[in-house]
Amino acid sequence: xxxxxxxxxxxxxxxxxxxxxxxxxxxxxxxxxxxxxxxxxxxxxxxxxxxxxxxxxxxxxxxxxxxxx
Numbered sequence: 001x002x003x004x005x006x007x008x009x010x011x012x013x014x015x016x017x018x019x020x021x022x023x024x025x026x027x028x029x030x031x032x033x034x035x036x037x038x039x040x041x042x043x044x045x046x047x048x049x050x051x052x053x054x055x056x057x058x059x060x061x062x063x064x065x066x067x068x069x
Contacts (some may be wrong), residue, residue: 005065006042007052013060020052024036028052 007020007028014042021029029052030040042064053061 003043006028006045006048007039007061007062007063009039009046010062011036011059013058015058015060019055019057023052023055 009020014036016034018029018031018035018037021031023039026044026046027041028045029037032038041057044051050063053059053063
């Protein structure tokens, strides 16, 4: 798991569909009290996975530590 790689949710793009929460088997995300996904456990993110960003319908996920940004 990565300590210098983790997802960042763009709140302006996110439509709170929860797709990232359902997709991630590593428990990186959870829904907050308003039903918006938040990065709960960034240390659980698998370095360079990018799976959640690929399935996000609004392209609202980028990554801290990503040289492709």
